[in-house]
Amino acid sequence: MPTTFNLTASIVFLGFFALVTIVGFMAARWKSGDLTQLHEWGLGGRQFGTLITWFLIGGDFYTAYTVIAVPALVYAVGAYGFFALPYTIIVYPFVFMVMPKLWEACHKDNHITAADFVQGVYGGKWFAAAIALTGITATMPYIALQLVGMQVVIRSLGISGEIPLVIAFLVLAFYTYTSGIRAPAMIAFVKDIMIYIVVIAAVCLIPSKLGGYASVFSAADHYFAIKGGMTGVTLKPAQFLAYGSLALGSAMAAFMYPHTMTAILSSSGVAAIRKNAILLPAYTLLLGLIALMGYMAIAAGIKVTNSSEIVPALFARIFPSWFLGFAAAAIAIAALVPAAIMSIGAANLFTRNLWKPLVNSAITPAQEAGTAKLVSLLVKFGALAFVVFLPTKFAIDLQLLGGVWVLQTFPAIVFSLYTRSLKLPALFAGWLAGIVCGTSLAFIQDLKPIFALNIAGNTYPIYIGLIALAVNLALMFAISAMMSAAQLTKSPAVPA
Amino acid sequence: MSQNSCSNDVNDDEQRSRRRTAFPNILLLLPYIALLWVPFYNDVKPSLFGFPFFYWYQLLWVPLTSVIIFIVYKAGK
Numbered sequence: 001m002p003t004t005f006n007l008t009a010s011i012v013f014l015g016f017f018a019l020v021t022i023v024g025f026m027a028a029r030w031k032s033g034d035l036t037q038l039h040e041w042g043l044g045g046r047q048f049g050t051l052i053t054w055f056l057i058g059g060d061f062y063t064a065y066t067v068i069a070v071p072a073l074v075y076a077v078g079a080y081g082f083f084a085l086p087y088t089i090i091v092y093p094f095v096f097m098v099m100p101k102l103w104e105a106c107h108k109d110n111h112i113t114a115a116d117f118v119q120g121v122y123g124g125k126w127f128a129a130a131i132a133l134t135g136i137t138a139t140m141p142y143i144a145l146q147l148v149g150m151q152v153v154i155r156s157l158g159i160s161g162e163i164p165l166v167i168a169f170l171v172l173a174f175y176t177y178t179s180g181i182r183a184p185a186m187i188a189f190v191k192d193i194m195i196y197i198v199v200i201a202a203v204c205l206i207p208s209k210l211g212g213y214a215s216v217f218s219a220a221d222h223y224f225a226i227k228g229g230m231t232g233v234t235l236k237p238a239q240f241l242a243y244g245s246l247a248l249g250s251a252m253a254a255f256m257y258p259h260t261m262t263a264i265l266s267s268s269g270v271a272a273i274r275k276n277a278i279l280l281p282a283y284t285l286l287l288g289l290i291a292l293m294g295y296m297a298i299a300a301g302i303k304v305t306n307s308s309e310i311v312p313a314l315f316a317r318i319f320p321s322w323f324l325g326f327a328a329a330a331i332a333i334a335a336l337v338p339a340a341i342m343s344i345g346a347a348n349l350f351t352r353n354l355w356k357p358l359v360n361s362a363i364t365p366a367q368e369a370g371t372a373k374l375v376s377l378l379v380k381f382g383a384l385a386f387v388v389f390l391p392t393k394f395a396i397d398l399q400l401l402g403g404v405w406v407l408q409t410f411p412a413i414v415f416s417l418y419t420r421s422l423k424l425p426a427l428f429a430g431w432l433a434g435i436v437c438g439t440s441l442a443f444i445q446d447l448k449p450i451f452a453l454n455i456a457g458n459t460y461p462i463y464i465g466l467i468a469l470a471v472n473l474a475l476m477f478a479i480s481a482m483m484s485a486a487q488l489t490k491s492p493a494v495p496a
Numbered sequence: 497m498s499q500n501s502c503s504n505d506v507n508d509d510e511q512r513s514r515r516r517t518a519f520p521n522i523l524l525l526l527p528y529i530a531l532l533w534v535p536f537y538n539d540v541k542p543s544l545f546g547f548p549f550f551y552w553y554q555l556l557w558v559p560l561t562s563v564i565i566f567i568v569y570k571a572g573k
Contacts, residue, residue, distance in 0.1 A: 079538075085554045086531035089561050093524035096565050214546030233540070234550050240534040248532060274569055281562045288555050 005158035012325025013157055013332070016194070017168065020187045020333050024175030027182040036366045041180035041373065042112055042348045043266040050275045052185055053267040056341075057276060058283045059188030060263045061254065062088075064149035064335035065142075067195070067290055071314075072307040074294025078224050078231045080239055082291055086247040088284040091254050096277035099255060100270040101417045107269075113345075114261050114413050115353035121416045122424040125357040130431060131409050132353035135258040136346045136379075138402030142257070143342045143383035144395040146335040148308070151387065153328040156312030162388050168332065173380045176340045177373050181266055184340035191337050194330035196286065198315075202296075202327075203289045206318050210299045216292070219299035233295075238461065242450045245463040253407040253465060258345025259338055308392075339380065347376035397447045404442060404449075404465040408434035408472050422476065423483045430476030438468030520571035527561045 033040035048056060066084070073081030102117065111117045114135065119128035147165060154164050175183045207213050217233055224231040235243055254260060267273055290311075297314045304313050315327045351372040356363050363371070386395055412427045441451045441464045451467055453460045530536075531554065540548040547555070 079550060082551070082554065086557075089554075089557050090527050090531055092561060092565060093527055096568070097521070097524065212546055214543070217546060217548055217551075233548055235534065235538045237535070240538065244532045244534045248528075278562050278565045278569060281558045285555065285558045288551075288558065292551075 006321055006324065008321035009325035009328065010157050010159065012322050013329045016190075016326065016329035017171075017332065020190055020336065021171050021175065023186050023190060024171070024183040024336075025178060027175070027186040028179040030182050030186055035178075035180060036369050038348065038351065038365065038369045038372055039110065039112055041369050042344055043262065044181045044185060046107065046266055047268050048185060048266050048272070049268050050272045050279070053263065053272050053276050054279050055188040055192050056185045056266070056337075057260065057263045057280060059184065059191050059334070059337035060259050060341045061280075061338075062195075062283045062287055062334075063142075063146055063338040064153075064331050065145040066287065067331055067334060068149045068152055068308050068311055069145075070287065070291045071294040071297070072310050074291050075297050075310045076231075076294075076307045078220065078233055079235045080230065080243060081294065082288075083243050083246045083250075084291060085284065085288050086244075087250040087254075088287055089281060090247065091251040092277045092281055094251060095255060095264075095280075096274055098414055098417065099264050099277075100273045102413070103264060103267065103270060103273055105417060106265055112265065113258065113349045113352050114256065114409065115349055118412050118416065119353065119357075121420070122427070124424060125353075127412070127424055127428050127431075128353045129358060130428065131412060132349040134405050134409050134431075134435070135256075135261075135349050136354075138399075138406040139258050139342045139346045140379065140383060141386070141395045141398035141402055142259075143339050143346075143380065144386040145399055146339040146342075147383060147387040148392050148395060150332045150335040152308055153312050153331045156309070156316055157325065157328055165387070166384065168336075169380065169384050172336050172339060173377050176343060176376055176380070180373075181262065181341065181344050184337045184344075185266075187333065187340075188337045191330065191333040194326065195334055198327045198330045199286050199289055201323070202293060202315070202318070206293075206296045206300075206314070209318060210296060216295050216299040220295040223298045242461045242463065245466050246449060249407060249463040249465040249469070250403065252410055252469075253403050256406045256409050256413060257342075258349055259342040262341055262345040262348065339383070343376040343379045343383075344372075346379045347372040350375045350379075400447060400449055401439060401442055404438035404468055405435055407465040407469050408438065410469065411473060411476055421480065421484065423480045426476045426479035426483060429479055430472040433475045434468040434472030437471045438464050441467060520568045523564050523568055526564055527557055530557055530560075 028035060033045040035041045039045065070081060070084050075081075102114075105111070105120075106117050109116075109120050111120055113132065115128040115132040118131050119125065147169065150168060151165050154168075207216055210216050210219075221233045224233060230236055230239060255264065264273060267276070293311055293314055297310045300314060300317055302310065302313050302317060304310055311331075312328065315324050319327060351368055355371055356368065408431050411422075411430060415422060442449075445451050445464070449463055449465070450461045451464045453462055453467065537550055537553040539550060542549055544552045
């Protein structure tokens with residue numbers, strides 16, 4: 001990594017950063033609404049059409065951390081790191097079938113969060129609070145990782161210290177506070193176009209400098225042959241199940257997160273979501289090309305101490321200074337969009353499903369929006385403290401656990417759209433069992449996502465989130481069936 | 497609004513959409529089968545434009561999935 005200060009790149013970087021800051025504050029007036037209402041601040045008044053939603057989800061789901069971490073994993077282990085590709089393909093048939101139903105259910109009753117929806121179906125407040133807490137806990141480390149992504153690119157410009165990160169973050173915090181989700185929605189346009197330019201430039205320019213894709217792949221093949229272990233440009237048979245189950249489990253969890261949920265709920269309707277399921281895979285193509293930068297870095301002979309530096313190091317090697325600044329700005333801005341939406345999603349959950357039902361039920365709509373704004377600030381400062389004071393590994397480990405946890409909310413959110421025969425205590429018990437099982441397995445595995453199940457003498461390495469979900473579902477269906485048989489409680493279908 | 501009428505709405509909707517779109521909806525399972533059966537595509541050959549099969553096969557499923565969802569979308573309208 002170049003540690004010398006790169007003036008040209010830094011100027012370009014600052015210019016673009018200043019541009020999105022202005023855009024972020026201007027966004028408050030865009031498609032104007034009463035920002036003292038939570039559905040206006042937190043969901044943009046549910047008026048984002050197909051195009052804005054496309055940019056918003058694209059900016060929100062394919063984060064800066066993805067751009068940094070996926071090539072880093074591919075660089076380190078090869079084909080296995082590519083699971084992000086099948087994951088972000090198979091997520092869309094699911095989005096197409098399920099999310100329009102959820103949007104309709106939420107729109108009808110002015111639900112702003114997934115926990116709102118669960119509360120609307122089953123009543124009570126404790127399970128909804130549990131869903132909300134799961135979402136918030138899963139999101140916090142995710143925000144922290146966006147900052148890690150930003151930190152890596154700022155360092156690639158030769159700027160050291162935490163001050164630039166703190167400043168970037170203060171800017172983000174205040175325009176999110178003022179403009180709500182309108183800010184990331186508007187910035188997403190700038191971010192996505194910049195990322196497309198950077199990636200297209202990279203995939204056209206870099207292989208031609210390295211002798212074409214065939215030689216990039218053969219360099220990687222050679223590199224992994226020497227490195228040995230569970231690496232290579234294709235998978236080892238022992239990795240098949242791990243690869244597939246990671247893709248499936250991640251796809252099931254992806255739209256249970258508060259930030260993706262918030263982006264879905266802020267769209268203008270069912271048609272916008274369906275069309276987006278058709279159009280969003282364009283970003284997956286981009287992600288596939290980004291993943292290949294891991295191999296390009298190998299072919300370019302780049303050596304780094306920390307594999308997360310691989311993308312900026314590759315850019316610094318290949319691009320001229322001004323374009324390095326542009327690329328670094330693209331990634332830094334790519335961190336701002338999801339970080340903003342994540343903090344909004346977490347703030348919505350906190351206000352609607354923890355604060356209002358458990359602390360202050362007499363809250364007015366204006367106070368509700370005020371609380372959410374304040375919480376969005378707190379969440380971001382929490383994430384900043386995380387990055388500045390704790391080792392990065394902590395955020396990565398917690399993000400892995402967060403994925404396992406958020407997957408345990410899948411039955412309550414998705415199944416409830418299709419059946420009303422599930423019982424609240426059963427869902428609650430399943431959720432708890434899933435969280436406990438997933439967390440224990442993750443700790444047994446030293447915070448790796450895969451656990452090797454031993455069944456009848458054979459080992460099956462499977463994504464821990466899916467194992468925990470299986471436990472969750474088994475318990476949930478068993479208790480639901482027992483309760484239906486015994487008629488122990490009133491069915492939730494009976495009006496209160 | 498009572499919860500009963502709500503669950504009836506859900507059932508009506510479901511039955512109506514199921515009758516109309518049952519066949520094309522099954523197409524949505526194709527990407528899952530094609531991508532989750534990993535041994536099928538874990539190979540270097542045949543390569544295409546320098547990309548080993550493992551990579552271009554998965555990349556190819558990106559537009560294919562879009563097209564499949566588009567077909568289901570059109571059929572359901």
